[in-house]
Amino acid sequence: MSERKNELFIYNSLSGQKEKFVPIHKNFVGLYVCGPTVYSNVHLGNCRTFMSFDLVYRYLLHLGYKVRYVRNITDVGHLESDGDTGEDKIAKRARLEQLEPMEIVQEYTIDFHDVLNEFNNLPPSIEPTATGHIIEQIEMIKEIISNGYAYEVNGSVYFDVLKFNEKFPYGELSGRKIEDLISGSRDLDGQEEKRNSLDFALWKNASSEHIMKWPSPWGIGFPGWHLECSAMSTKYLGDHFDIHGGGMDLKFPHHECEIAQGCASTGKSPVNYWMHGNMLTLNGRKMSKSTGNSILPKEMFAGTNDQLEKAYSPSVVRFFTMQAHYRSTLDFTSEALNASEKGFERLMDAVSLLPKLNSSESSSIDVQALIATFYTAMNDDFNAPILVANLFDAVKFINSVNDGKATVSASDLSLLTKEIQAFVFNVLGLKLSEKIEESKLEPVMDLVLELRQQARANKDWTTSDQIRDGLANAGITVKDGKDGSVWR
Numbered sequence: 001m002s003e004r005k006n007e008l009f010i011y012n013s014l015s016g017q018k019e020k021f022v023p024i025h026k027n028f029v030g031l032y033v034c035g036p037t038v039y040s041n042v043h044l045g046n047c048r049t050f051m052s053f054d055l056v057y058r059y060l061l062h063l064g065y066k067v068r069y070v071r072n073i074t075d076v077g078h079l080e081s082d083g084d085t086g087e088d089k090i091a092k093r094a095r096l097e098q099l100e101p102m103e104i105v106q107e108y109t110i111d112f113h114d115v116l117n118e119f120n121n122l123p124p125s126i127e128p129t130a131t132g133h134i135i136e137q138i139e140m141i142k143e144i145i146s147n148g149y150a151y152e153v154n155g156s157v158y159f160d161v162l163k164f165n166e167k168f169p170y171g172e173l174s175g176r177k178i179e180d181l182i183s184g185s186r187d188l189d190g191q192e193e194k195r196n197s198l199d200f201a202l203w204k205n206a207s208s209e210h211i212m213k214w215p216s217p218w219g220i221g222f223p224g225w226h227l228e229c230s231a232m233s234t235k236y237l238g239d240h241f242d243i244h245g246g247g248m249d250l251k252f253p254h255h256e257c258e259i260a261q262g263c264a265s266t267g268k269s270p271v272n273y274w275m276h277g278n279m280l281t282l283n284g285r286k287m288s289k290s291t292g293n294s295i296l297p298k299e300m301f302a303g304t305n306d307q308l309e310k311a312y313s314p315s316v317v318r319f320f321t322m323q324a325h326y327r328s329t330l331d332f333t334s335e336a337l338n339a340s341e342k343g344f345e346r347l348m349d350a351v352s353l354l355p356k357l358n359s360s361e362s363s364s365i366d367v368q369a370l371i372a373t374f375y376t377a378m379n380d381d382f383n384a385p386i387l388v389a390n391l392f393d394a395v396k397f398i399n400s401v402n403d404g405k406a407t408v409s410a411s412d413l414s415l416l417t418k419e420i421q422a423f424v425f426n427v428l429g430l431k432l433s434e435k436i437e438e439s440k441l442e443p444v445m446d447l448v449l450e451l452r453q454q455a456r457a458n459k460d461w462t463t464s465d466q467i468r469d470g471l472a473n474a475g476i477t478v479k480d481g482k483d484g485s486v487w488r
C-alpha cells in the first residue's frame, strides 16, 4: 500500500493544477474543512460538500495516513453580508424565534450531526466552535496588529488589505487582481471606519442591543467570521498544514481572508493544498430556500417533497453524489436518482455474492490489474465516478463467475473481496441497502397487519389500536384505506 500513497495527486485551487500530494510530516495529514453556520437546517447542497470531504478523509485513511480532521461549527460572527454589515445570522434567528442564540446553535448543530450521520459521514477528529475559541482569536488579532496589518477604530479592528498587499499577494486563491478588486468595490457607504472597502473586520464593536459579545483589549465585541477558521485551524493543525477544504462559494472572500490572516500573523501561507467542492443543483437550478427550489434531507428520506417522485435512502443519495467528481456540478433529479438506485442495488448484489463464489485453479482475467484501477481513479484527485465505473467492471466479472462464464483463483478471490469491500464500505462509505432490510420485514408486517385486520373485523378496537401504536413507537406508520392497510 505504501507506494500507492506516493501516487496521490490533488487539484490545488491555489495553483490551478493537479499536484502530487506530499504531506508536511510523513504519514500524517492535517485536514481542515469549514463547517456550517448553525442557524437553519442543513440543506442537500451543504451535505454534498461534507460528503465530498468525507470521501477525501476516508481515502486518506485507507491509504494508511494518520489524519487529524478538524471541522468547525460557526456559532457566532457570521453576518448576513460579506461586507461586515447586517445582523449576525444566529442572533437574527434567535430574535425571530424569541430564543437564546445558544438554543438556535444547539438545535441546528444536532440537526447537522443527525443528517451527516444518516449519510454515513465519519465525524471529524475535532469539531471546535467559534465561541469556544474567543481567546485564541483575540491573540491572533493582537499578532496581526503588532505586525502592522490591522488597525483599531472605535472598538473594532480591521485587516488592512492594501498594506498587506505591499508584501504578500492578495487575491491569489480566487485569481483576483487587487486593482480590479479596488475598482469594482463599493464605496464605504455605512462602513466609514474602514480605510478601504476591501478591508475586513477581525473584531467588531458590539452595540448595546447585541447579545453575543465578549470583552477584548478593544472593548466589548465579537470576532469576524474569517478569523474564526484561522484561529481554530492554527490551534489544532499548526500555522502551516496540509489540506484546507470547503465549498466553492467560500473561496472568496472567506478563504482569501484566511490566507491573508495566516500570512499576516506568522509570515507564511497557512495551507499547502486548497480544495473546493462544487455545487449541487436541483432540476437544473441553484438550490434556494427562498424560491422553493430546495429539498431538506429528511424530506428526501421520507419522500415528502413534491419535487421528488418517491423516497430515497441515504445510501442511494450518497452513491448518487459519488457518481460525479467533487469539482463538477451535480444536478439532482428524480430520473438521475432512480438510475443511481438501480446501480446501487446492482453493486450491492454483487458485493453480497462475493462470499458465495466458487474459486477455480486460475483467474480468467487479471484481477490485480482490475484492483489497481480503483487506486488509479482515486489517486487522480479523488475521482469517485471513475472508481464507480471500475467497480462496475468488477461487478460484471463477479456476475460472470457466478454464472460459470468466468473463473477466479482462491487467492484472487480473497484479494478481490478484501479490496471491493474496502472501497465500497470504507472509501465510498456506502451501507448495505435498507431495501434488503425492508424485504426481511415484509412477511412479519403482513402477519401483524392481518392480526390487526381480524381485531378490527371483531370490533376489538383496543387490540387494533394497541398494534398501531406499538408500530408507531417502532417508527412504522400504518394507514388504513378502503383496500386494507399500508405501512411505511
Ligand SMILES: [Zn+2]
Binding pocket: 033, 034, 035, 229, 254
Ligand atoms: Zn472557514
